Amino acid sequence: MLRKGQLSEDPAKQESEPTPLWAEKGTGVTSHESVVAGVSVSLSGSLRRQGQEAYDGIRLWVEHVVRAGGLTFGRNRANRPLRLVALDDASSVSRARGNAARLLTEERVDLLLGPYGSGSTLAVVPLAAAHGKILWNHGGASDAVTEAGSTCVVSVLSPASEYLRDLPRLARHRTGAQRAMVLYASRGTFASSIRRGVEAGARAAGFDIVRAIAFDSPLHDAKALLRRALTDSPNLLVVAGRFDDDVAIIWERQMLKTIGTVACVAAGASAFHHELHAHAEGVIGPSQWEPHLYERPSIGPSSDWFCSEFRRVFQRNPGYVAAQSYTMGIIIGECIRRAGSLEDRELLAAARRLDTTTLYGRFRLDPSTSRQVGHEIVLVEWRSGRKYPLAPTGVTPTSSPSDRGD
Numbered sequence: 001m002l003r004k005g006q007l008s009e010d011p012a013k014q015e016s017e018p019t020p021l022w023a024e025k026g027t028g029v030t031s032h033e034s035v036v037a038g039v040s041v042s043l044s045g046s047l048r049r050q051g052q053e054a055y056d057g058i059r060l061w062v063e064h065v066v067r068a069g070g071l072t073f074g075r076n077r078a079n080r081p082l083r084l085v086a087l088d089d090a091s092s093v094s095r096a097r098g099n100a101a102r103l104l105t106e107e108r109v110d111l112l113l114g115p116y117g118s119g120s121t122l123a124v125v126p127l128a129a130a131h132g133k134i135l136w137n138h139g140g141a142s143d144a145v146t147e148a149g150s151t152c153v154v155s156v157l158s159p160a161s162e163y164l165r166d167l168p169r170l171a172r173h174r175t176g177a178q179r180a181m182v183l184y185a186s187r188g189t190f191a192s193s194i195r196r197g198v199e200a201g202a203r204a205a206g207f208d209i210v211r212a213i214a215f216d217s218p219l220h221d222a223k224a225l226l227r228r229a230l231t232d233s234p235n236l237l238v239v240a241g242r243f244d245d246d247v248a249i250i251w252e253r254q255m256l257k258t259i260g261t262v263a264c265v266a267a268g269a270s271a272f273h274h275e276l277h278a279h280a281e282g283v284i285g286p287s288q289w290e291p292h293l294y295e296r297p298s299i300g301p302s303s304d305w306f307c308s309e310f311r312r313v314f315q316r317n318p319g320y321v322a323a324q325s326y327t328m329g330i331i332i333g334e335c336i337r338r339a340g341s342l343e344d345r346e347l348l349a350a351a352r353r354l355d356t357t358t359l360y361g362r363f364r365l366d367p368s369t370s371r372q373v374g375h376e377i378v379l380v381e382w383r384s385g386r387k388y389p390l391a392p393t394g395v396t397p398t399s400s401p402s403d404r405g406d
Contacts, residue, residue, distance in 0.1 A: 032081070033080060033081075034080065034081045034082065034083040035070075035071050035080050035081070035082050035083070035110050035111065035336075035342065036083050036084075036085060036107065036108070036109045036110050036111070037062070037082060037083070037084050037085070037109060037110065037111040037112075037113060037332075038084075038085045038086070038087075038100075038103035038104075038107055038109035038111070038112055038113065039055075039058060039084070039085075039086050039087075039103075039112075039113035039114075039115070040086075040087050040088075040089045040095070040096045040099035040100055040103070040115040040120070040124070041054060041055045041058075041086055041087070041088060041089065041115060041116065042054075042088070042089055042090065042091040042096075042115065042116050042117065042120075043055060043088045043090075044088060044090045044091065045089075045090040045091025045092060046091045046242065046244075047091040047116055047117050048091065049243065049271060050116050050117075050139075050243075050321050051091065051115075051116045053318070053319055053321040053322045053325075054116045054138065054139050054321050054322065054324075054325040055086065055325075056310070056313075056314050056318075056322055056325075057138075057310075057318065057321070057322035057323065057324070057325030057326035057327075057329075058084065058086075058113065058138075058325045058326070058328075058329065059084070059313075060306075060309060060310060060313055060314075060322075060326055061325070061326050061328075061329030061330070062082055062084045062329070063313065064309070065082045065329070065333065066081070066082060070082060071333055071336050071337075072333070072336070072337045073336060073337065073340050073341070074337070074339075074340025074341070075340065085103060085107050085109060087099040087102065087103070089115060089120065091117070091120075092120075093117075093119045093120050093123045094123075096115045096117075096120035096123055096124060097120075097123040097124060097127065099115075100112065100115075100123075100124040100127050100128070101127055104127060104128075104131045104133065110342045111134075111136060111332060111342075112124075112128055112133045112134065112135055112136065113135075113136045113138065113325075113328065114135050114136060114137040114138060114139055114140055114153075115139060115140070116138075116139035116140075116321070117139060117140065117190075118140045118141060118142035118144070118145060118160070118188060118189055118190040118193075119188050119189075119190075120139075120140070121135070121137060121139060121140025121142075121145050122140065122142065122144055122145055122148060122189065125145065125148045125149040125152065125153060126148075128149070128152050128153075129149065129151065129152045132152075132344055132345075133152065133344055134152055134153070134154055134344045134347055134348055134351075135149060135152055135153045135154070136154055136328050136331075136332055137149075137153050137154060137155040137156070137157070137328075138155075138156055138157065138324050138325040138327075138328035139157075139321070139324070139325065140155075141157050141158070141159060141160040141163070141190060141193070142159070142160050142188070142189040142190040142193050143159045143160060143161050143189070143193045143196075144189040144193070145159075146159060146369065146370060146371045146372070149370070150368075150369050150370050150371075151370075152344075152348070153370055154331070154335075154348065154351045154365065154370065155365075155370070155371075155372045156324055156327050156328045156331055156360065156363060156372065156375070157288050157324050157372060157375065158288060158372055158375045158376065158377050159193065159371060159372065160190050160193035160194050160197065161193045161194070161196050161197035161200070162197060162377055163194055163197060163265065163286035163377055164194060164197055164198050164201070164238055164240075164263060164265075164286055164377075164379075165197040165198065165200060165201040166201060166377075166379065167198065167201060167236070167238065167261070167263055167284065167379065168180060168198065168201040168202040168204070168205040168207055168236060169201060169204070169205040170261075170284075170379065170390065171205075171235065171236045171260065171261040172205045172206065172207070174260070174261065175235060175260035175261060176235070177207070177235035177236045177260055177261060178206075178207050178208045178209065178235060179207065179208060179209040179210075179232055179233065179234045179235050179236070180198065180199075180202045180207050180209065180210045180211070180234055180235070180236040180237075180238065181211050181212070181213070181229045181232065181234035181236070181237050181238070182194075182195045182198050182199070182210075182211070182212040182213070182238045182239075182240065183212075183213050183215060183225060183229055183237070183238070183239045183240070183241070183249065184212060184213075184214055184215070184239075184240040184241065185214070185215060185216075185217040185240065185241040185242060185245060186214035186215060186216060186217070187216070187217055190240075191240040191241060191265075194238070194240035194265060195212050195238075195240060198210075198238050199212070202236075207236075209232060209234075211232060211234075213225070213228060213229060215241065215245070217241050217242050217245050218242065218244060218245060219241060219244075219245040219248050219249070222248045222249045222251065222252050223252055223255065225249070226249065226252055226255045226256070227255075230255065230258075233258070234259060235259065235260045235261065236259070236260065236261045236263075237256065237259045237261070237262050237263070238263050238264065239262075239263070239264035239265070239266075240264070240265050241264075241265075243266045243269070243271070243272075246264040246265060246266035246267070246272070247266060247272065247275045247276060249264065250262070250264060250266075250267075250276055250279055250280065250283060251276065251279055253279045261284065262282065262283050262284070263283065263284040263285060264283060264285060265285060265286060266285065267280065267283045267284060267285025267286075267380070267382065268285035268286045268287035268288070268320065268380060268387075269285075269287075269319055269320070269321075270317075270319060270387070271319070272285065272382075273382055273385060273387075277385075280382045281382055281383065281384075282381065282382060282383070283381070283382050284379055284380065284381045284382075284390065285379070285380055285381075285382075286377045286378070286379060286380075287320050287377070287378045287379075287380050287387070287389075288320040288321075288323070288324055288360070288375070288377065288378075289303075289320035289323040289324060289359075289360050289361065289378070290320070290378050290380065290387065290389055291303045291304070291307050292304065293361070293378065293389070294357060294358070294359050294360065294361055296357075297356075297357045297358045297359050298356045298357045298358070299330060299334050299356050299357070299358055300327070300330035300358045300359060301359060302359055303323075303359040305359075306318065306323065306326060306359050310322060310326075323359065323360050324360055326359075327358045327359060327360035327363075330358050330359075331351070331354070331358070331363055332347075334350075334354065334356065335347045335350040335351050335354065338350040338353075338354070351365060351370075352365050352367045352370065353367075355374065360375065361374070361375045361376060362374035362375055362376070363375065378390075
């Protein structure tokens with residue numbers, strides 16, 4: 001019987017499917033002692049959309065590990081089964097912290113996966129450090145996460161300051177833009193990391209004016225905020241709030257007709273177009289992952305295989321949040337295989353030495369800071385209801401538009 005707050009998770013009870021073609025099975029020597037992975041996840045509250053996406057990526061990883069016979073340890077390739085304990089934090093920072101404490105002290109998890117959202121991830125970092133555990137971070141992009149957890153955080157995703165750093169150079173090249181305005185949520189560290197990245201990129205691109213206005217989230221009066229923003233007649237407008245904040249601002253598209261380049265963080269997700277339809281056209285956003293960019297990864301399945309499997313299990317297409325949580329599992333499995341151990345020091349050393357590619361792109365950590373430096377952000381633009389990757393991205397797409405919904 002499940003305890004209150006615990007989510008049922010038994011991938012072995014999914015419909016029977018053949019072992020994934022990419023999975024490397026062990027020698028057949030399997031321990032009966034499970035590796036226990038724990039995660040606090042936002043399945044309700046303001047982050048439920050992204051939280052569900054992250055959770056589904058993790059569930060798919062667990063299912064694939066189960067079908068492959070377990071996690072592989074070391075050169076002898078012995079396997080151990082994997083079990084997931086997931087707790088809903090209702091998009092609450094305090095509940096995410098409490099859930100992490102429970103996972104560490106009561107469930108005594110071997111692997112602690114981070115929650116979704118920079119605020120919750122930051123709240124969990126000190127607990128992970130105090131217990132000598134790695135926080136496997138798939139959902140906290142704020143630069144502050146790595147800064148606070150350089151000795152215990154392994155991140156698969158790019159830091160938030162990199163999300164739109166290249167955008168001012170692109171806007172300058174396209175329209176000759178010289179004046180930038182950044183609207184960002186005042187609470188937390190994620191949006192301010194976005195702002196700092198845009199400001200640095202604008203200075204490097206030779207912008208004459210770079211201004212920023214903070215707003216309270218949730219945003220109650222988008223028109224009033226835009227009137228303030230438009231006083232300097234910016235050529236580039238960047239919005240960094242929560243998803244609903246970004247949508248509320250872009251909904252006032254008529255007020256933005258004079259701005260050459262409009263971008264917001266939410267535009268990287270297909271749900272953005274689902275909410276805004278024609279209002280989304282021409283808006284640029286950052287994406288951690290787009291399908292078909294990495295079809296020959298060094299480890300794990302291709303994007304095409306992952307998308308097919310995600311559709312099979314969840315009857316919808318995955319977004320980048322699911323891709324990054326699934327990829328975190330791939331990285332965990334590779335570190336365990338290389339270390340041949342669940343000791344966190346050995347796993348951290350393996351992660352810091354790892355330089356590889358997955359369906360999500362390149363994985364490489366700065367060995368001194370543990371900052372993710374291998375992965376690259378993809379800038380996308382909405383055209384005719386589809387996301388188009390924009391150059392320069394550091395990657396050459398194998399197909400032009402992202403023609404499937406997330």
